[in-house]
Amino acid sequence: MAHVAAEKRARRTAAPGTRSAPRLGPIGLLGPSLVWLLVFVVAPISILFIYSFWSSQNYQLIHEFTLKNYIETFGDSVFRIVMGRTLRLAFLVTATALVLGYPVAYFIARKVTRWKTFFYLLVIIPMWSSYLVRVYSWKAVLGERGALNLLLLWLGILQEPSPIFLYNTFAVYLALVGSILPFMILPIYTSLEKIPQSLIEASSDLGAGFWRTFARVIFPLSLPGTLAGCTFTFVLVLGDFIASQLLGGTSGILIGKVIYGQFGLAFNWPLGAAMSFVVFALAFALIAIAGRYGALKEG
């Protein structure tokens, strides 16, 4: 054993400061997760891509190259309507979440002193608890026996409970904002909290008022977090099918629900794969752009 120790010592003196990694070495450290990512992320996405060029007939896969799924995806008017609705909703939810979320993030990051952990918890509880349960909980507000109906009955505005609040795009919109908002607040908060107080003081010492300091100092420095929040929100709406399924009815059908249907009742996997790949490409592009601006380091 003595020569092993001697060898170790020799290696250590040869390259000081470069051996802080545990003994596993580069392959042992990088290998496991790299292999995992190649097998369970890169390969599945590639196979999804291949599937999207096959077709399905009488519930049988036909392993022949065809572009018909993409032609159907982009040519079919139903798909275009649903995709258009999903994109509009994604923009709308993102805009709403930004308008509501930014002031909240600002308040927690820069106004709250003693209760910071409490407010932080208030944001991350709805963020990490079940999305399914939170979306569903909007039925308690909007449903025929929900709180909104009860309130309107009590106020005398309605004579009997109305079912109109559920099963439409607006219900989906409300539930999405309610469920996704924390994903907007947290990254903005992280960005805002990192801004040194001295920068803000310097700005006001130089005579800038609040709005000028906000526009020239605070907002630009919070951009990575804001961009991250917007990306998360947009992508979450893009991939939603739970809110669409539980609250959307027929007028609130989103692309996620259509894709889900292809793998369920409609049983057209290749078409579903093509639609998934379109969603993937769109989300990937957004994430890559956000990543270039350092947004993925937040949150």
Added chain:
Amino acid sequence: MRRALSPVLPLVVLVFLFLYIPMILIVIFSFNSSQVTILPLESFSLRWYEELFADREIIEAFRNTVLVGIGTVIVSLILGGTGAFALHRLQFRGKSAYEFVVTMPFVLPEIVTGIALLTFFVWMGQQLSLVTVLVGHVVFCLAVAVRTIGGRLQSLPRSYEEASYDLGAGRLRTFFLVTLPMIRTAIFTAALLIFTISFDETVITIFTIGHQNTLPMMIWAMMRRGFTPKVNAIASLTFVASLILIVIVGTRLREQA
């Protein structure tokens, strides 16, 4: 210390009401004795909770959920822990690409990850089971492990480890006696957060599960059948379980920040 109230305070209060009122209503509804969910409540009852705990299928699903959660934590920590070390203690080409691929499944729509895994498993002739669910959860959670442990590694001064080497400790000894104690809390935080995510994960699970059930799968099936006090009870329980876990994780995350 009294200061002028911030003008954004009313908005902040409204936003938090908006975030929490639906869940609070669900919890209230779950104690309603009547079969139909209606306000004002007929009378307070634990009936629906008793039904849940008597339901063997739900207990079985709960057990499966915990098993998948524990498995996901173990696999994610091994893969993510080594990955975090590679990222912050090694120099290699394509580091930013590696980081991007690690983060990607966490940010991608889960429906895409779920469907990609489904087509992959079918292609490989792999039977869907709790193991395939576990794989899906690890794919999603790997980023959490790498980020949480990596964040801690990055903030650690290298001098501790270097001092250990200078004093003649080998790499294993340094890892177990110096590095590990310093990142232990980060590992624990990552484990809790991953368990919480896995416990509530629905979308990837829908596409990767076989004939067995996890709790979110049962809830999903029950929800699609209707809005009943029993669904409200199981939704409330899940929410409270997550809430407890998140409060523990969140407090730790704040302390470490």
